[in-house]
Amino acid sequence: MHSADVVVVGNGALGLSVAVEVARQAPETRVTVVGPPQRPMAATPAAGAMLNCFGEVTRYTARHPAARARFALARRALDAWPDWMDMLVDTAGSAGKALRDSHVEGTFVLYGGRSGLVAGDNFQAMQNAAAAHGEPHELVDPATVEGLSPRCDARPMQVLHLEREGCVDARAALAALEEAARQLGVRLVPGTVRELVTGASSVTGARLEDGSVLPAGTVVLAAGAASSRLADTALPPGAVPPLLHGTGVSLLITRTTTSPPGTRQVLRTPNRAATCGMHLVPLPQAGQYYIGATNLITTGPITGPELGSTHSLMRGVCEQFDQDLAFGRIQRLMAGSRPIPLDCFPLIGPCSVPGLVFATGTYRDGFHCSPVIARHIAATLTGASDPDPDLAPFAPERRPIQVLTPAEAVSDTIEHTVDTLGEQGMHLPFWLDCTPMEQWVRRRVEELYEQLGDGAVLAPELVYPQFLAPKSTDDTRALASVAEYLRAAQAYHGTASALPV
Numbered sequence: 471m472h473s474a475d476v477v478v479v480g481n482g483a484l485g486l487s488v489a490v491e492v493a494r495q496a497p498e499t500r501v502t503v504v505g506p507p508q509r510p511m512a513a514t515p516a517a518g519a520m521l522n523c524f525g526e527v528t529r530y531t532a533r534h535p536a537a538r539a540r541f542a543l544a545r546r547a548l549d550a551w552p553d554w555m556d557m558l559v560d561t562a563g564s565a566g567k568a569l570r571d572s573h574v575e576g577t578f579v580l581y582g583g584r585s586g587l588v589a590g591d592n593f594q595a596m597q598n599a600a601a602a603h604g605e606p607h608e609l610v611d612p613a614t615v616e617g618l619s620p621r622c623d624a625r626p627m628q629v630l631h632l633e634r635e636g637c638v639d640a641r642a643a644l645a646a647l648e649e650a651a652r653q654l655g656v657r658l659v660p661g662t663v664r665e666l667v668t669g670a671s672s673v674t675g676a677r678l679e680d681g682s683v684l685p686a687g688t689v690v691l692a693a694g695a696a697s698s699r700l701a702d703t704a705l706p707p708g709a710v711p712p713l714l715h716g717t718g719v720s721l722l723i724t725r726t727t728t729s730p731p732g733t734r735q736v737l738r739t740p741n742r743a744a745t746c747g748m749h750l751v752p753l754p755q756a757g758q759y760y761i762g763a764t765n766l767i768t769t770g771p772i773t774g775p776e777l778g779s780t781h782s783l784m785r786g787v788c789e790q791f792d793q794d795l796a797f798g799r800i801q802r803l804m805a806g807s808r809p810i811p812l813d814c815f816p817l818i819g820p821c822s823v824p825g826l827v828f829a830t831g832t833y834r835d836g837f838h839c840s841p842v843i844a845r846h847i848a849a850t851l852t853g854a855s856d857p858d859p860d861l862a863p864f865a866p867e868r869r870p871i872q873v874l875t876p877a878e879a880v881s882d883t884i885e886h887t888v889d890t891l892g893e894q895g896m897h898l899p900f901w902l903d904c905t906p907m908e909q910w911v912r913r914r915v916e917e918l919y920e921q922l923g924d925g926a927v928l929a930p931e932l933v934y935p936q937f938l939a940p941k942s943t944d945d946t947r948a949l950a951s952v953a954e955y956l957r958a959a960q961a962y963h964g965t966a967s968a969l970p971v
Contacts, residue, residue: 481505617733
């Protein structure tokens with residue numbers, strides 16, 4: 471195999487963006503990207519590719535410096551996308567133009583009758599953030615939103631229009647990035663990396679499944695959730711938060727009903743209890759839509775869509791967005807795995823092992839933030855510009871970031887779980903409130919934290935449902951692996967709190 475200055479492991483949007491930006495900043499650098507052309511269970515091919523910054527704000531965004539830093543990253547990416555698309559048009563020609571032509575500007579965020587208290591808090595947090603940062607937005611009459619035709623009992627109570635947000639076609643983005651990489655001299659190697667190659671004290675390359683080796687001066691891990699398994703061969707236990715798999719199911723459909731017409735802008739909900747927001751995204755082809763997405767979080771990979779969450783998604787989008795979608799034709803059912811660090815914050819930049827750089831763990835916003843992250847990684851590798859200091863909180867070799875105290879984590883998990891049960895159709899008689907369910911959840915969550923050890927904190931969406939109601943020996947093993955990591959992280963980093971003073 472030919473040697474390279476930089477080998478990027480992972481051929482999704484973030485890996486390809488890093489390769490393109492390195493090649494642009496330092497044309498003399500030999501860059502190789504390795505990844506299977508089919509991209510099985512990768513996040514980008516199954517993504518809605520929403521360009522959402524304020525649409526992803528939640529009630530947690532302003533509560534911790536790292537959360538505010540992630541918001542700042544997303545805000546800069548929102549500003550960067552127009553120039554990024556222009557660059558891809560100039561570099562990738564017709565493939566770049568197809569990406570730009572797929573751009574849809576404008577997102578309507580719906581706070582509807584099926585929303586719980588968590589979604590309501592997140593909706594209000596969006597408005598507050600947009601007002602505080604001078605972002606163009608307005609509350610609009612739901613009746614004026616073209617293509618919005620929910621069931622009468624799921625009508626939105628409020629609709630927030632975010633004028634600069636929207637979407638592009640993820641499939642067009644991958645094609646444009648691949649072509650831009652080729653035009654810039656980046657070498658694309660089809661294959662899967664089995665392990666990193668390490669020398670006496672550094673990473674020196676990547677070994678593929680067929681046994682061949684790609685020698686490299688630097689390896690960039692951009693392989694999504696698979697990056698965690700590869701990093702384990704180079705770093706000691708506890709050094710870096712492990713990556714969980716957030717499997718999302720999505721669909722490409724053709725809307726067969728022409729009157730009334732479908733939406734021409736993104737429709738989405740706020741991020742909901744224990745999961746992401748549901749969204750309906752128009753595609754470039756007439757009558758074509760993307761529907762997404764679920765978020766089943768597991769410690770290990772799963773092999774495909776889950777029946778229950780897929781059913782819930784299809785029902786929800788028809789009932790809450792557009793009843794006529796029920797008559798549409800499913801063109802493709804997709805599943806991809808989001809890379810979710812155990813503390814839910816990205817892993818970006820170099821670590822203590824020379825030759826190893828991370829560009830992963832971006833959870834829901836890797837596609838949107840890819841232009842800014844790519845420039846940061848390229849600056850780190852080439853020295854053509856200064857690395858971005860705003861991304862310093864996401865250094866991969868860190869103590870787990872804690873946004874909540876242990877007591878807050880317990881109470882918030884209770885609230886998320888009860889909200890989720892309501893959103894999924896739980897009905898109680900008029901004379902019974904949620905107190906018995908809250909008591910049951912509290913017992914289960916407190917038992918969970920007893921098993922994890924003192925000071926452990928998990929985001930509510932990581933607890934439900936795998937640890938709250940375990941159904942298999944895999945769930946038991948998953949809990950044991952989390953507890954093992956937390957002990958190792960405490961030994962490696964010490965016991966100092968990561969909470970703000």
